[in-house]
Amino acid sequence: MEFFKALFSSGGFQPHGFCYQWNTGLVWLNVLSDLLITLAYFAIPVIMLRFIRKRRDLPFSWMFALFGVFIVACGTTHLMEVWNLWHAQYWLAGAIKAITAAASILTAGLLVRILPQAAQLPSTQQWREASAELTAANKELEAFSYSVSHDLRAPLRSIDGFSLALLEDYSEKLDDEGKKHLERVRAATQRMGALIDDLLNLSRVTRASMHVEKVDVSAVAAEVIESLQKTQPERRVEIRVEPGLQATVDPHLLRIVLENLLGNAWKFTSKRALACIEFGKTSGNGRAAFFVRDDGAGFDPAYADRLFGAFQRLHSVSEFPGTGIGLATVQRIIHRHGGRVWAESSAGQGATFYFTLTKLGS
Amino acid sequence: MVGKVILLVEDNPDDEALTVRALKKNNIINEIAVVRDGVEALDYLFGEGVHAGRDVSMVPQVILLDLKLPKLDGLGVLRRLRADPRTKLLPVVLLTSSNEEEDLLNGYGLGANSYVRKPVDFDQFKEAIRQLSLYWLVLNEPPPARRS
Numbered sequence: 001m002e003f004f005k006a007l008f009s010s011g012g013f014q015p016h017g018f019c020y021q022w023n024t025g026l027v028w029l030n031v032l033s034d035l036l037i038t039l040a041y042f043a044i045p046v047i048m049l050r051f052i053r054k055r056r057d058l059p060f061s062w063m064f065a066l067f068g069v070f071i072v073a074c075g076t077t078h079l080m081e082v083w084n085l086w087h088a089q090y091w092l093a094g095a096i097k098a099i100t101a102a103a104s105i106l107t108a109g110l111l112v113r114i115l116p117q118a119a120q121l122p123s124t125q126q127w128r129e130a131s132a133e134l135t136a137a138n139k140e141l142e143a144f145s146y147s148v149s150h151d152l153r154a155p156l157r158s159i160d161g162f163s164l165a166l167l168e169d170y171s172e173k174l175d176d177e178g179k180k181h182l183e184r185v186r187a188a189t190q191r192m193g194a195l196i197d198d199l200l201n202l203s204r205v206t207r208a209s210m211h212v213e214k215v216d217v218s219a220v221a222a223e224v225i226e227s228l229q230k231t232q233p234e235r236r237v238e239i240r241v242e243p244g245l246q247a248t249v250d251p252h253l254l255r256i257v258l259e260n261l262l263g264n265a266w267k268f269t270s271k272r273a274l275a276c277i278e279f280g281k282t283s284g285n286g287r288a289a290f291f292v293r294d295d296g297a298g299f300d301p302a303y304a305d306r307l308f309g310a311f312q313r314l315h316s317v318s319e320f321p322g323t324g325i326g327l328a329t330v331q332r333i334i335h336r337h338g339g340r341v342w343a344e345s346s347a348g349q350g351a352t353f354y355f356t357l358t359k360l361g362s
Numbered sequence: 363m364v365g366k367v368i369l370l371v372e373d374n375p376d377d378e379a380l381t382v383r384a385l386k387k388n389n390i391i392n393e394i395a396v397v398r399d400g401v402e403a404l405d406y407l408f409g410e411g412v413h414a415g416r417d418v419s420m421v422p423q424v425i426l427l428d429l430k431l432p433k434l435d436g437l438g439v440l441r442r443l444r445a446d447p448r449t450k451l452l453p454v455v456l457l458t459s460s461n462e463e464e465d466l467l468n469g470y471g472l473g474a475n476s477y478v479r480k481p482v483d484f485d486q487f488k489e490a491i492r493q494l495s496l497y498w499l500v501l502n503e504p505p506p507a508r509r510s
Contacts, residue, residue, distance in 0.1 A: 149460035150430050153482055157459075158376035161484040165383065186483075193482030204463075 007095060010088035017085040027085060034078040041075025044068075059121060060114060070107045073100035138207070145203045152196055160189040191323075198325035201256075202310065205332050210250045212337075217254065217290065218245045221279040224258045228266045236273065237266070242280035245290065247357050253333045260326040261292040261353050267320055268351065269296035287356060289340075295350035299343075307343055330355070366499055367393045369422035371403045371439065373431050380484065381426070381457075384491035392499060395422065400434025403427070404442055407449055421452060421507065424498040427474075429458040429465055437468050444473045451505035453498060 020026045045068035052061050077100050080093045122130070163182045171179070222241050229237070247254070262277065269275030278293040299307065299314045306312045310328040330353075334341040338358035345351035368385070372378045378396055385394060397403045403425075405411035409418040425443075429436035436456060443449040455476040456469045469477050478494060481487050 146460070146462055146464070149462050150458070153459045153480075154374055154377065156482045157380065157480060157484070157487065160482055161376070161380040161383070161487065164484045190483050 007091045008089055009091075011091065013088035013090055015084060015086050015088045016081075020085075031082050031085065034081045037078045038075045038082075041071050041078065044071050060118065063110065063114065066103075066107050066110065070100075070103040073103045076100070141203065142207060145200060145207075148196060149200055153193060156189050156193050156196075160186050160193075163189070191317075195323050195325075198323045198329075199310075202325050202329045202332065205253065205256065205329050206336075208253070210253065210336060212248050212250050215247055215249050215251045215254055216244070217247050217249070217258075218243050218279070220251070220255055221258050221262065224255065224262045225266075225277065225279075228262060232266075232270075235270070236275070237269065238274065238276040240276070240278040240280070245281050247290075249337060249357050250333075253336070257330050257333050257355065258292075260330045261355075264326060264353075265292055265294035265296065265351075267296075267322070268298070268315075269294050270320070272296060282354070289354040289356045291352050291354045293350065293352040298345040298347050298349045298351045300347045301345060304343060304345075308341070366423040367395050367420065368495070368499070369403070369406065369425045370394055370396045371398075371400070371425065371427045371431065371436070372396065373398050373428065377428070377480070380487065381491065384484075384488045385495065387488055388492040388495060390491075390495045390499070392423070392495075399432040400436065400439040403431075403439050404434070407443070407452075408446070418448070419507070421449075423504060424453045424455060424494075426455050426457045426494075429456060429460065429469070437472055440469070440472045440474060453502065453504060455494060455498065457494075 017027055020030070048064050048068055052058060052064050058064070073096070076096050077093070080096050084090065084093055163185045166174070167179060167182050174182070218241055225239055225241065229235070229239075258279075262279070265277045269277065272295065276295045279291070280293075281288060281290050283289075297315065297320070303314050307314065308327045308331040309324075311324045312328075313322060313324040315322075331341050334355050334357070339356040341353065341355040343351055343353045368390075370378065370381055372381065378398075382394055382396075385392075395406065397406050402412060405413045406416065407418065407421075409416040427436045427439060431439070434442075436458065440454060440456075443452060443454065453475045454473075455478060456465075456474045457478050457480060458465065459480055461479045466477055476494075476498075478490055481490060
């Protein structure tokens with residue numbers, strides 16, 4: 001109590017105006033200057049706060065907050081200067097200065113500590129150079145894909161076409177073994193054609209511009225399943241699609257994701273007399289995720305980390321056909337949407353593929 | 363169908379042989395004129411250069427145009443054809459390896475009538491040629507010949 005009394009009492013001192021002998025010019029020069037400094041010092045943190053709010057990715061944003069405190073404290077000391085001209089509460093003025101001093105020292109000390117890290121932040125110039133390099137690399141990739149698309153398939157057409165020409169025109173000169181060899185040549189050629197196409201699609205998924213909109217994910221899933229059923233109408237598959245699921249997503253890319261995941265479910269349940277494929281949304285682990293579940297061949301969880309790599313396959317081509325590009329494509333699309341994709345399974349027990357999209361709809 | 367010429371613009375001799383083979387396998391007996399680059403394609407159509415003196419009133423029923431060609435590429439040929447009143451309405455089918463979005467957009471943008479990607483599998487290629495020739499040589503009504 002005594003402490004506060006002392007803090008707010010003038011303690012018998014004369015107000016500061018006496019030092020200026022109440023010279024009107026001198027007093028007002030000091031008052032106006034101190035008030036303007038105060039105004040500026042109070043405004044700066046407000047501006048900085050708005051800046052931090054707009055740039056959430058800013059490094060060392062806590063440093064800006066500390067700067068704010070330090071500047072507000074400085075402003076208050078100047079406001080106190082004005083007050084002290086007429087009111088001799090010098091203990092209060094001193095206390096405010098002490099707080100300012102502490103904030104200033106703390107700011108200075110922390111500045112020294114983060115200096116090496118801050119110096120490593122890339123400059124705008126460096127960003128520009130890096131982004132120019134990236135653009136150049138992308139252009140090169142595009143030129144490469146274009147060339148692959150045009151030039152790499154042409155020789156395959158010749159190999160396949162002339163192998164077939166041999167089989168058709170010279171069949172009486174070829175024995176069964178020779179014909180079988182040629183059939184193998186053709187099969188390998190067509191497989192390479194499929195690999196090239198899938199690889200091009202994978203790179204296209206990365207290059208395509210994204211247009212997100214609200215999409216009825218359940219409807220897309222149902223359409224994809226319907227077209228799968230048309231390819232093999234004789235198969236008995238129980239389908240469960242949770243209705244009304246929505247997401248804000250690029251509709252074209254979402255379809256590719258579902259075609260791959262549901263296509264895989266369809267493929268890996270092909271050896272079951274009655275299969276079950278399910279699409280829905282779960283909120284396990286506190287995070288909402290879409291999932292595609294099947295009761296097919298599944299995979300050994302020991303190799304789960306290899307699932308999403310390009311050309312990685314956990315089954316032989318003779319067991320289940322495929323190029324090993326599908327899940328790599330899925331992962332790229334999900335990453336472009338800021339989401340995550342993962343899978344759970346044990347061999348022979350079916351598999352569940354989960355994926356999230358940052359902008360999950362209601 | 364006699365007198366209806368198919369103009370094939372193709373620089374790759376293998377692709378030329380395979381396309382001709384596919385046409386024969388589908389019993390297409392039309393004359394197939396083959397030119398091997400973009401400039402020769404224009405010379406053929408306008409009766410210039412190596413094809414100087416050709417009767418240009420004999421216009422092909424359809425052009426099968428590859429995109430990647432020496433000298434002048436397929437899109438360049440298409441641009442020139444569409445800019446000339448003699449060939450403005452000529453049916454042009456782009457028959458090419460790529461299905462790059464860029465090629466499709468440019469092709470249709472310059473006024474191609476059709477875009478067909480050559481499949482690797484020759485059985486599929488043969489089927490594509492069968493449908494193409496059935497459509498462009500039999501089903502489709504060509505633009506009437508200009509009389510000057």
